[in-house]
Amino acid sequence: MTLVLGVDSSTQSTKAVLVDAADGTVLEQRQVPHPEGTEVDPRAWLDAVDAATADLLPRCAALSVAGQQHGMVARDDAGAVVRRALLWNDVRSSSAARELVQEWGGPAACAEAVGSVLVASLTVSKLRWLRDHEPENAARVAEVLLPHDLVSEHLCAPGTEVFTDRGDASGTGYFSPAENRWRPDLLASALGHEARVPRLVAPGQPAGHTAAGAGAVVASGTGDNMAAALGMQLDTDDVLLSIGTSGVASMVSPEPVSDGTGAVTGFCDAAGGFLPMSVTLNAARILDLQARWLGVDHDELSALALSAPAGANGVALLPYYGGERTPDRPGAVGTWTGLRTETTRADLARAAVEALACSLADALGEILARLGREPARVLVVGGAARSAALREVLPAVLGRPVLLAPPAEYVALGAARQAAWALGGEDQPPAWVAAPAAEVDAAPTPAVHERYAELRRATEAWDG
Numbered sequence: 001m002t003l004v005l006g007v008d009s010s011t012q013s014t015k016a017v018l019v020d021a022a023d024g025t026v027l028e029q030r031q032v033p034h035p036e037g038t039e040v041d042p043r044a045w046l047d048a049v050d051a052a053t054a055d056l057l058p059r060c061a062a063l064s065v066a067g068q069q070h071g072m073v074a075r076d077d078a079g080a081v082v083r084r085a086l087l088w089n090d091v092r093s094s095s096a097a098r099e100l101v102q103e104w105g106g107p108a109a110c111a112e113a114v115g116s117v118l119v120a121s122l123t124v125s126k127l128r129w130l131r132d133h134e135p136e137n138a139a140r141v142a143e144v145l146l147p148h149d150l151v152s153e154h155l156c157a158p159g160t161e162v163f164t165d166r167g168d169a170s171g172t173g174y175f176s177p178a179e180n181r182w183r184p185d186l187l188a189s190a191l192g193h194e195a196r197v198p199r200l201v202a203p204g205q206p207a208g209h210t211a212a213g214a215g216a217v218v219a220s221g222t223g224d225n226m227a228a229a230l231g232m233q234l235d236t237d238d239v240l241l242s243i244g245t246s247g248v249a250s251m252v253s254p255e256p257v258s259d260g261t262g263a264v265t266g267f268c269d270a271a272g273g274f275l276p277m278s279v280t281l282n283a284a285r286i287l288d289l290q291a292r293w294l295g296v297d298h299d300e301l302s303a304l305a306l307s308a309p310a311g312a313n314g315v316a317l318l319p320y321y322g323g324e325r326t327p328d329r330p331g332a333v334g335t336w337t338g339l340r341t342e343t344t345r346a347d348l349a350r351a352a353v354e355a356l357a358c359s360l361a362d363a364l365g366e367i368l369a370r371l372g373r374e375p376a377r378v379l380v381v382g383g384a385a386r387s388a389a390l391r392e393v394l395p396a397v398l399g400r401p402v403l404l405a406p407p408a409e410y411v412a413l414g415a416a417r418q419a420a421w422a423l424g425g426e427d428q429p430p431a432w433v434a435a436p437a438a439e440v441d442a443a444p445t446p447a448v449h450e451r452y453a454e455l456r457r458a459t460e461a462w463d464g
């Protein structure tokens, strides 16, 4: 049996799956946590991948690494990291993003050049922040990588030239998805000087080996959302809702997308096409926080939430605890409304679950509106998709059925599929057996989203 290894170096942890290359059956799985916070010493990701893959690596014929998108890994001429990596959910670079959008000719011109209107999350905004707030660090930057590039390099034979793919590159803000090329001029305009970027590896091509000689093939890797699309074998008629640290609504597209409103990004996928997305900063952690505040675990939070009626007896929450990206409100905070002396713990739990569902409804609405396509299927994956309450509330709030993929690590699985593709050398990724998804539906509760939208509008003027 030929085995391939898929790695997901995501925000909260590294996951690794060892898979049968013939049909995608997952044989073994590992998970190692990452440190908390929106800036992280990248060494932590390397320690995590070593721990997660130690006994799996010697058994695989090929591997691939998918990673959280956008994180700024800046290195000096000696290859040393100049500072802790700023992650996709670090919003300190929001003013830098707005400044760059103006310098580049406004939102429409920006989306035309790099596929997306810049927000704090994109790597290029972080480089501008570095130039302005840590000039000594900025002056030392000789090379800029993304998180998955660093992890891939770590697993390759010493001396391998650092590489990436167009999927993750398209989230930097210095790559043109339409022209399929780096924009070093835009990187330099943000950082104040030129810096090296990784070599681009085409979809399906091998990028390196784990060791000189007989090592395993290493594929290009990609961004975690691009790998999720590969892992779910996403079709052009599908929307994928991923509910991890971020909330993501994505659709594959054969053509590049350029949305001057900024609600939808124009990223590339990992298979030669495009993967526009609408992304929120606050998703699974809305439920994590709520469980912690109520002193319960996730199962108890779900039971509490499902014991309250739809609408949580008038309690509503705008869950922008970490600022927000869709809508672009980096200075927003979490806001509760409708609290009364009669409010119960069950109402609070229900309001948190409904808030998560409503923010996903916003993201879904944005992508469907911009692409003008009605999906045949809405597929749901990610850690928070394990919440029994969310599984019940989500179709009611969306007003449409959703398909719940069986709990699995689809980003790591997508990376494994990319590894099998690079190993096999075919034109297309291998067709693997798709896991049967369960459809769930519920009576629509439009009033819940209407109330949420009112709160969203009412708080717009309050952002810091």
Ligand SMILES: Nc1ncnc2c1ncn2[C@@H]1O[C@H](COP(=O)(O)OP(=O)(O)O)[C@@H](O)[C@H]1O
Residues within 6 Å of the ligand: 010, 011, 012, 013, 243, 244, 245, 246, 284, 285, 287, 288, 298, 299, 382, 383, 384, 385, 386, 387, 388
């Ligand atoms: N049963 C559950 N109910 C709600 N949230 C859950 C449940 N199980 C896991 N999670 C949450 O899912 C998140 C991790 O999801 P994951 O997709 O792995 O995130 P990421 O890829 O961003 O690291 C954590 O915040 C975790 O608490």
Ligand SMILES: O=C(CO)[C@@H](O)[C@H](O)COP(=O)(O)O
Residues within 6 Å of the ligand: 010, 011, 012, 067, 068, 069, 070, 088, 121, 171, 223, 224, 225, 244, 245, 246, 247, 248, 279
């Ligand atoms: O910023 C984005 C996408 O643009 C995020 O989706 C990150 O890629 C992190 O993903 P998760 O850790 O939530 O899967």
